[in-house]
Amino acid sequence: xxxxxxxxxxxxxxxxxxxxxxxxxxxxxxxSDLPFKAFLEAFHAKVSSVQMKTDDAxxxxxxxxxxxxxxxxxxxxxxxxxxxxxxxxxxxxxxQLSLPADVAAELASLEAPADLSLFIGPGCPFCPAVxxxxxxxxxxxxxxxxxxxx
Numbered sequence: 366x367x368x369x370x371x372x373x374x375x376x377x378x379x380x381x382x383x384x385x386x387x388x389x390x391x392x393x394x395x396x397s398d399l400p401f402k403a404f405l406e407a408f409h410a411k412v413s414s415v416q417m418k419t420d421d422a423x424x425x426x427x428x429x430x431x432x433x434x435x436x437x438x439x440x441x442x443x444x445x446x447x448x449x450x451x452x453x454x455x456x457x458x459x460x461q462l463s464l465p466a467d468v469a470a471e472l473a474s475l476e477a478p479a480d481l482s483l484f485i486g487p488g489c490p491f492c493p494a495v496x497x498x499x500x501x502x503x504x505x506x507x508x509x510x511x512x513x514x515x
Contacts, residue, residue, distance in 0.1 A: 366407050370447045374411035377451055381414050386454050389420040389431035398428045404441045405430065415454070427514075436503050440485055440515030449496040456504070464501045472506040482512045 366374075390405055392398050409417055420431055429439040432453050442450035464472070483499055485492040496513060503511040 366404070366443055366447075370443060371411060373447060373451065374408065377455070378412045378414060381412065381455075385414050385416050386432070386456070387416040387418055388454070389418050391420045391425050391429040391431055391437065393425060393428050395428075400441050401428045401430060404443065429512075433503070435507050435510045436500070437511070438513045440513050444487060445490075445493045446485065446487070446496065449493050449500060452497065453500050453504075464505055469505050472502060472509065475506055475508045478508045478510060479506075480510045480512075482514055484514050487515070 388405065388408070390401065392401075405417060409415060427439050429437045430442070431437045432450075436453060438450060440446065479502075481499060481502070483496060485496065499511050502509045
Protein backbone atom coordinates (compact mmCIF):
# COMPACT_ATOMS: atom_id res chain seq x y z
CA UNK A 366 0.00 0.00 0.00
CA UNK A 367 1.45 3.34 -1.02
CA UNK A 368 1.75 6.31 1.36
CA UNK A 369 -0.87 8.09 -0.78
CA UNK A 370 -3.20 5.10 -0.33
CA UNK A 371 -2.70 5.22 3.43
CA UNK A 372 -3.55 8.94 3.50
CA UNK A 373 -6.66 8.25 1.41
CA UNK A 374 -7.76 5.56 3.89
CA UNK A 375 -7.21 7.79 6.92
CA UNK A 376 -9.23 10.54 5.22
CA UNK A 377 -11.99 8.03 4.48
CA UNK A 378 -12.03 6.89 8.11
CA UNK A 379 -12.55 10.48 9.24
CA UNK A 380 -15.33 11.10 6.70
CA UNK A 381 -17.14 7.84 7.29
CA UNK A 382 -18.62 8.75 10.65
CA UNK A 383 -21.58 6.52 11.51
CA UNK A 384 -21.62 4.77 8.14
CA UNK A 385 -20.28 1.28 8.59
CA UNK A 386 -20.04 -0.52 5.27
CA UNK A 387 -19.21 -4.21 5.21
CA UNK A 388 -16.34 -5.83 3.35
CA UNK A 389 -16.77 -9.54 2.77
CA UNK A 390 -13.58 -11.55 2.49
CA UNK A 391 -13.96 -14.41 0.02
CA UNK A 392 -11.50 -17.15 0.92
CA UNK A 393 -10.36 -20.22 -0.95
CA UNK A 394 -8.15 -21.78 1.76
CA UNK A 395 -5.14 -21.51 -0.55
CA UNK A 396 -2.04 -19.33 -0.72
CA SER A 397 -3.96 -17.06 -3.10
CA ASP A 398 -5.80 -15.71 -0.04
CA LEU A 399 -2.64 -14.21 1.49
CA PRO A 400 -2.46 -10.91 -0.48
CA PHE A 401 -6.15 -10.29 0.19
CA LYS A 402 -5.75 -11.07 3.88
CA ALA A 403 -2.80 -8.67 4.12
CA PHE A 404 -4.70 -5.93 2.28
CA LEU A 405 -7.81 -6.32 4.45
CA GLU A 406 -5.75 -6.23 7.66
CA ALA A 407 -3.93 -3.07 6.54
CA PHE A 408 -7.23 -1.57 5.37
CA HIS A 409 -8.98 -2.28 8.67
CA ALA A 410 -6.05 -0.83 10.63
CA LYS A 411 -6.64 2.51 8.87
CA VAL A 412 -10.43 2.34 8.44
CA SER A 413 -11.56 0.73 11.67
CA SER A 414 -15.25 1.53 11.27
CA VAL A 415 -15.62 -0.79 8.27
CA GLN A 416 -17.08 -4.12 9.27
CA MET A 417 -15.13 -7.16 8.12
CA LYS A 418 -16.91 -10.46 7.51
CA THR A 419 -16.04 -13.71 5.80
CA ASP A 420 -18.04 -15.13 2.92
CA ASP A 421 -17.30 -18.85 3.03
CA ALA A 422 -20.61 -19.87 1.46
CA UNK A 423 -19.60 -19.12 -2.11
CA UNK A 424 -16.74 -21.66 -2.45
CA UNK A 425 -15.24 -19.51 -5.21
CA UNK A 426 -12.50 -20.46 -7.63
CA UNK A 427 -10.48 -17.41 -6.55
CA UNK A 428 -10.23 -15.15 -3.50
CA UNK A 429 -11.75 -11.72 -3.45
CA UNK A 430 -13.47 -8.91 -1.63
CA UNK A 431 -17.23 -8.53 -1.97
CA UNK A 432 -18.72 -5.09 -1.42
CA UNK A 433 -22.27 -5.74 -2.60
CA UNK A 434 -24.02 -8.90 -3.68
CA UNK A 435 -23.36 -7.95 -7.32
CA UNK A 436 -19.84 -6.55 -6.96
CA UNK A 437 -16.65 -8.53 -6.24
CA UNK A 438 -13.00 -7.54 -6.50
CA UNK A 439 -10.78 -10.50 -7.41
CA UNK A 440 -7.87 -8.08 -7.39
CA UNK A 441 -6.16 -6.40 -4.45
CA UNK A 442 -7.23 -2.75 -4.86
CA UNK A 443 -3.95 -0.92 -4.39
CA UNK A 444 -2.32 2.03 -6.08
CA UNK A 445 -4.60 3.71 -8.62
CA UNK A 446 -7.21 0.95 -8.19
CA UNK A 447 -7.89 1.92 -4.57
CA UNK A 448 -9.90 5.04 -5.39
CA UNK A 449 -12.62 3.29 -7.46
CA UNK A 450 -12.76 0.57 -4.79
CA UNK A 451 -13.42 3.20 -2.12
CA UNK A 452 -16.09 4.82 -4.31
CA UNK A 453 -17.79 1.43 -4.56
CA UNK A 454 -17.46 0.79 -0.84
CA UNK A 455 -19.03 4.11 0.07
CA UNK A 456 -21.72 3.80 -2.59
CA UNK A 457 -20.88 7.16 -4.08
CA UNK A 458 -23.89 8.02 -6.22
CA UNK A 459 -22.29 11.24 -7.40
CA UNK A 460 -20.78 12.17 -10.72
CA GLN A 461 -18.16 9.42 -10.85
CA LEU A 462 -20.77 6.65 -10.66
CA SER A 463 -23.58 8.39 -12.51
CA LEU A 464 -25.04 7.34 -15.84
CA PRO A 465 -26.79 9.17 -18.65
CA ALA A 466 -30.59 8.97 -18.31
CA ASP A 467 -31.00 6.80 -21.42
CA VAL A 468 -28.47 4.22 -20.12
CA ALA A 469 -30.13 4.19 -16.69
CA ALA A 470 -33.50 3.61 -18.38
CA GLU A 471 -32.08 0.67 -20.34
CA LEU A 472 -30.69 -0.83 -17.13
CA ALA A 473 -34.06 -0.43 -15.43
CA SER A 474 -35.61 -2.55 -18.18
CA LEU A 475 -33.20 -5.49 -17.68
CA GLU A 476 -35.06 -8.74 -17.16
CA ALA A 477 -32.16 -11.18 -16.97
CA PRO A 478 -28.84 -10.99 -15.11
CA ALA A 479 -25.76 -9.67 -16.87
CA ASP A 480 -22.41 -11.06 -15.73
CA LEU A 481 -19.49 -8.74 -16.44
CA SER A 482 -15.84 -9.59 -15.85
CA LEU A 483 -13.33 -6.78 -16.10
CA PHE A 484 -9.66 -7.74 -16.27
CA ILE A 485 -7.36 -5.03 -14.95
CA GLY A 486 -3.62 -4.59 -14.79
CA PRO A 487 -1.65 -2.82 -12.05
CA GLY A 488 0.14 -0.47 -14.46
CA CYS A 489 -2.82 0.29 -16.70
CA PRO A 490 -3.57 4.04 -16.76
CA PHE A 491 -7.08 3.44 -18.18
CA CYS A 492 -8.29 0.74 -15.78
CA PRO A 493 -9.52 2.99 -12.92
CA ALA A 494 -11.75 4.95 -15.32
CA VAL A 495 -13.15 1.78 -16.88
CA UNK A 496 -13.77 0.30 -13.42
CA UNK A 497 -15.77 3.42 -12.49
CA UNK A 498 -17.82 3.20 -15.69
CA UNK A 499 -18.77 -0.40 -15.01
CA UNK A 500 -19.34 0.28 -11.30
CA UNK A 501 -22.04 2.71 -12.36
CA UNK A 502 -23.84 -0.12 -14.16
CA UNK A 503 -23.68 -2.38 -11.09
CA UNK A 504 -24.89 0.43 -8.83
CA UNK A 505 -27.88 1.16 -11.03
CA UNK A 506 -29.02 -2.44 -11.40
CA UNK A 507 -28.68 -5.41 -9.07
CA UNK A 508 -29.02 -7.60 -12.15
CA UNK A 509 -25.56 -6.47 -13.30
CA UNK A 510 -22.95 -8.66 -11.64
CA UNK A 511 -19.46 -7.18 -11.90
CA UNK A 512 -16.26 -9.07 -11.16
CA UNK A 513 -12.99 -7.14 -11.27
CA UNK A 514 -10.12 -9.52 -11.88
CA UNK A 515 -6.36 -9.00 -11.78
